[in-house]
Amino acid sequence: MRTIRASELGVFTFCKLAWQLRLQGVENENQAEMAAGTAFHARHARQVWAGRALRLAGWVLFLLAVAVLVAWMTEQLLP
Numbered sequence: 001m002r003t004i005r006a007s008e009l010g011v012f013t014f015c016k017l018a019w020q021l022r023l024q025g026v027e028n029e030n031q032a033e034m035a036a037g038t039a040f041h042a043r044h045a046r047q048v049w050a051g052r053a054l055r056l057a058g059w060v061l062f063l064l065a066v067a068v069l070v071a072w073m074t075e076q077l078l079p
Contacts, residue, residue, distance in 0.1 A: 012019040028034060 008019065008022075011022060
């Protein structure tokens with residue numbers, strides 16, 4: 001039994017003829033557009049990961065600042 005991927009379901013939902021041609025091994029004519037789409041998605045994925053890393057760094061810096069503030073206030077209040 002072969003594995004059915006989400007991309008295959010998407011092709012089937014969008015166009016049953018395209019799905020059937022893909023199963024028969026017929027090559028798409030718009031290879032340049034498909035390559036451009038793949039490159040776009042790769043760039044977008046890198047940007048999403050960079051955004052997540054920056055958000056995590058922001059939280060780490062915020063928590064560090066809170067810890068430093070608490071330490072400073074504790075030192076000021078205790079004789």
